[in-house]
Amino acid sequence: MAPVQIPPFEATAIDSIPSTVNRIKTTYRSQKTKPLSYRLTQLRKLYWGLVDNTDALIEACKQDLGKPIFETVISEVDWCKNDIMFITKNLEKWMKDETAPDIPLTNRLVSPRIRKEPLGTILVIGAYNFPVQLSLGPFIGAIAAGCTGVLKPSEVSPATAMVLKTIFEEYLDPNAFAVINGAIPETNALLNEKWDKIFYTGSAQVGTIVAKKAAETLTPVTLELGGRNPAIVTKNADPRLAARRLLWGKVLNAGQVCISQNYIMVEKEILPAFIEQLKIALKEFFPNGQKASPDFGRIVNKRHFLRIKKMVDDSKGKILIGGEMDESENFIEITVVQVNDIKDSMIVDESFGPLIPVLAIDNVEEAIETANAVHSTPLGLYAFGSKKETSKLLDNITSGGASINDSFFHGSIPTLAFGGVGDSGQGAYRGKASFDTFTHCRSVTTTPGWMEKLLDVRYPPYGDAKLKQF
Ligand code: NAD
Numbered sequence: 001m002a003p004v005q006i007p008p009f010e011a012t013a014i015d016s017i018p019s020t021v022n023r024i025k026t027t028y029r030s031q032k033t034k035p036l037s038y039r040l041t042q043l044r045k046l047y048w049g050l051v052d053n054t055d056a057l058i059e060a061c062k063q064d065l066g067k068p069i070f071e072t073v074i075s076e077v078d079w080c081k082n083d084i085m086f087i088t089k090n091l092e093k094w095m096k097d098e099t100a101p102d103i104p105l106t107n108r109l110v111s112p113r114i115r116k117e118p119l120g121t122i123l124v125i126g127a128y129n130f131p132v133q134l135s136l137g138p139f140i141g142a143i144a145a146g147c148t149g150v151l152k153p154s155e156v157s158p159a160t161a162m163v164l165k166t167i168f169e170e171y172l173d174p175n176a177f178a179v180i181n182g183a184i185p186e187t188n189a190l191l192n193e194k195w196d197k198i199f200y201t202g203s204a205q206v207g208t209i210v211a212k213k214a215a216e217t218l219t220p221v222t223l224e225l226g227g228r229n230p231a232i233v234t235k236n237a238d239p240r241l242a243a244r245r246l247l248w249g250k251v252l253n254a255g256q257v258c259i260s261q262n263y264i265m266v267e268k269e270i271l272p273a274f275i276e277q278l279k280i281a282l283k284e285f286f287p288n289g290q291k292a293s294p295d296f297g298r299i300v301n302k303r304h305f306l307r308i309k310k311m312v313d314d315s316k317g318k319i320l321i322g323g324e325m326d327e328s329e330n331f332i333e334i335t336v337v338q339v340n341d342i343k344d345s346m347i348v349d350e351s352f353g354p355l356i357p358v359l360a361i362d363n364v365e366e367a368i369e370t371a372n373a374v375h376s377t378p379l380g381l382y383a384f385g386s387k388k389e390t391s392k393l394l395d396n397i398t399s400g401g402a403s404i405n406d407s408f409f410h411g412s413i414p415t416l417a418f419g420g421v422g423d424s425g426q427g428a429y430r431g432k433a434s435f436d437t438f439t440h441c442r443s444v445t446t447t448p449g450w451m452e453k454l455l456d457v458r459y460p461p462y463g464d465a466k467l468k469q470f
Contacts, residue, residue: 004059007166009158011182017189020178021150025121027175028148034118036095040088042143042172046136047084049171050077053163057132060159064131066298066330071253075412076132082414083137086431087144094144094435100443106454110445117440118146119220120196125187125210127202127224128156128300129256129352135164138199138222139177141434147197148176152190154202155183156300195219197438204423222427222437224258225420227379228350230371231261231407232393234364234385235269241405242384243277244284246356249382249407250334251285254297255354256304259380259401259408263339263347263357265367271360275320278336278356282321290333291326299330299353308332308353315339315346317357342370364389368396377422382407400424 012020032038050057054077061067061076100112122142126135135153142149151168153161165179180186191198191213200210201224214221231249233242249260266274290296299305309325309332317339324333336356339346346357361367364385371378381399383390390404400420403409411418419428429437447455457466 004056006056006060006063006159007162009155009162009181011155011186012180014182014185014189017180017186018193020180021121021190021193023175024148024150024178027173028118028121033143033148033173033176034146036092039091039144039146042176043084043088043091043140045171046140046143046167047081049167050081050084050136053167056163056166057160060157060163061131063159064128064157065253065256065300066296067253068295068297070295071297072132075252076130079133079414080136080140083140083430083434086414087140087435090432091144091435094432109451109454110447112443112445115442115444116145117442119438119440120147122147122149122197122199122438123190123193123195124149124151125190125198125200125202126151126153127258128154129253129258131157131160132164134201134224138201138429138434138437141429142199142438143177144435145438147438150190151177151179152187153179153181155181197221199427199429199437200224207425222429223420223425224418224427224429225379225423225425226350227258227260227352227424228262228348228375229259229378229380229382229399230367230374230397231264231382232361232364232367232371232384233264233266233270233274234367234383234389235267236386236389237270237384237405239270239273240277240280243274244281245384245406246382247278247281247285247334250354250356251296254299254332255334256297256300256352257408258352259411261356261380261382261407262350262378263359263374265359265361265370267364268360268362271358275336275358279321282334291324291331299332302327302330304353305330305332308351308355311345311349311351311353311355312337315344315357316341317344317346320358321356322354342374347374364392368393371397375424377420377424379420379424380408380411398422 058069058072061072095116098114124138139151153164161181168179194217197220198214199222204225207223207225286293317337319337321336322333323335334354339357379400381397381402383393401410415431417428417433418430
């Protein structure tokens with residue numbers, strides 16, 4: 001890979017934000033972004049922007065998160081390229097008017113239909129952990145829907161934010177799309193503008209700020225929020241399979257994954273075997289340890305490193321595996337902790353890091369009770385066990401999505417809508433859902449002039465004779 005220079009992070013001047021937004025809104029009103037050909041051209045340009053800047057994105061994700069090349073390629077760059085390919089292949093079909101189903105003949109005469117209209121000018125606010133995917137994923141949907149818009153990447157991944165800005169400026173229509181870089185002041189300046197939709201990914205705490213601000217102008221929001229997701233391993237599960245798959249769920253991006261399991265409940269009978277298999281899998285994944293491996297990322301910055309470290313320090317649990325940390329490079333090893341209290345901070349708070357708190361349980365009923373007590377609407381649920389057990393868990397624990405016999409596989413299926421429920425989020429995207437989330441379904445009828453005689457029945461004076469016709 002040729003060496004790539006990434007410009008130092010630079011926040012967008014706050015006083016330039018209103019004029020940028022104004023320019024982009026004017027472009028929306030010009031109708032320019034609505035034709036299929038325009039949308040496809042912009043999506044294809046973005047595709048080539050990703051191809052041409054793959055090395056820069058790999059370098060940026062390495063600088064921001066120590067992200068292994070493999071992870072940047074599969075979960076950032078190719079992820080977005082695949083979304084673009086799927087959407088461009090289906091867009092014409094999705095954009096077509098839909099006719100109203102199951103209507104009587106007289107109603108068919110007015111051609112009742114649903115027009116798929118862009119919502120307008122939108123704002124996408126991204127999170128740091130998948131800085132490409134979580135920024136471009138929603139934005140691809142917005143372009144496909146015919147919207148114009150602004151992307152505000154996370155400043156916590158500053159190198160990637162700068163590469164995204166370059167891609168937008170060099171490949172997309174600058175009158176329709178822009179990247180505004182910055183932190184809280186820039187985001188607040190953006191939130192002070194009137195949008196037709198805000199798509200936010202990040203913590204529930206900031207999601208509340210965004211939703212409150214949006215409510216002032218009745219702006220619709222999609223919120224993709226935090227996890228605190230339970231995994232359950234029953235005595236009927238295969239301990240090796242469960243250990244390998246759940247370990248992968250914490251290895252990817254060093255556990256900085258919103259849909260990664262936050263804690264694992266394991267039936268007592270199988271706990272020793274499960275822990276043993278976790279040790280074996282770790283050795284298989286990282287024969288020379290995680291620190292020496294090019295396949296294990298780092299915590300994004302010192303603040304998050306210290307936050308995760310504090311969770312381990314504050315926990316009353318016992319470290320069974322790992323525990324090594326190195327502040328000089330924000331390294332935290334996969335750390336398995338046996339926790340006995342469901343109020344332990346490791347269970348209650350989202351670690352968003354490579355921690356694996358394990359809680360011993362007596363049975364599936366206790367798992368259900370505990371999961372619902374910890375967080376009634378998690379983003380994900382991961383259940384390992386017999387068919388009967390996993391379907392009972394699925395029935396009794398609500399979540400945004402779920403993977404049976406795996407950790408967050410559902411989140412990697414490009415045509416499955418992705419989103420939370422309750423306080424883990426509202427709205428969804430990916431596949432057709434990305435188009436739908438930025439589309440207004442506008443119901444329209446056209447009444448022909450020649451129907452006037454037929455319509456006479458609806459005009460007063462009504463009289464008994466008209467009533468009898470119904
Ligand atoms: P964050 O909420 O700190 O930041 C997200 C965005 O909000 C950033 O662009 C940031 O600049 C902006 N922001 C931060 N503070 C703000 C404020 N006070 N006012 C206005 N804007 C502000 O989230 P994060 O730290 O980037 O991500 C971690 C959280 O996001 C975790 O809880 C994780 O579970 C969640 N997450 C959810 C998903 C999902 O798809 N549901 C995906 C990734 C991350």
